Amino acid sequence: MNTHEENYVGKSAIDEIISKHKVLTTMEEIQEASEYKYLDMQSMDYLSSQTKVPLSQIYSVATFYSFFNLKPQGKHTIIVCRGTACHTKGSKVLLDDLSTMPGCKEALEAGETSFTTEDRLITVKTVACFGQCALAPVVAVDGVIYSNVTSEQIKKILQNLQEDNKDENIRLC
Ligand code: FES
Structure with a gap:
């Protein structure tokens, strides 16, 4: 096996990374589109069902990044x-x-x-x-x-x- 093959993380790992980034961008846009600029459970649940990314993972992303809000925001x-x-x-x-x-x-x-x-x-x-x-x-x-x-x-x-x-x-x- 040459160095390139050893370095290759594999399709599934790359697919997972791609899907995570898509989810992150989607979460940003959902929050931005919402009236009170936060991610409610219903939106995260729907996103999870559409992307097949577990709700727990979406929720942990939402709590990890301070950019995301889990409560209604002021004007x-x-x-x-x-x-x-x-x-x-x-x-x-x-x-x-x-x-x-x-x-x-x-x-x-x-x-x-x-x-x-x-x-x-x-x-x-x-x-x-x-x-x-x-x-x-x-x-x-x-x-x-x-x-x-x-x-x-x-x-x-x-x-x-x-x-x-x-x-x-x-x-x-
Ligand atoms: S401590 Fe760095 S900007 Fe306030």
Whole structure:
């Protein structure tokens, strides 16, 4: 057997990898298409039956990647980085500023990784690192990254979102 044959992982292994990646992309699109941007059990169950990928595998993928949500999400999402660099530059203060929303502090202190307001307007999440440590503290608002965020700025962002002005520009000053 030459080196190439020894290296070949086989059709079934490759097929399995292909199917996993297809499932991952499909899961992303299902979540994106859903009204509250999360994967519900019914959707995962149907995906499992259509792809023949066990539901347990789909569920473990959904829980492994922080990108996937298993609960209804707010219209707006604020993600605060809690990595070492951001923590050193005051990200805890930013999280405390957001925790003034009723129920938020309790949820995060109870170990929840995300909190959504009852009116589903805002979801607050934390992340381990955005990979932009030089810009700490870093916050993402509806997918837009903001750097060197101050307490005043996060309060302003929160106020803007709470006013929920559709044409608003989220300004940092
Ligand atoms: S620790 Fe916050 S971006 Fe890396």
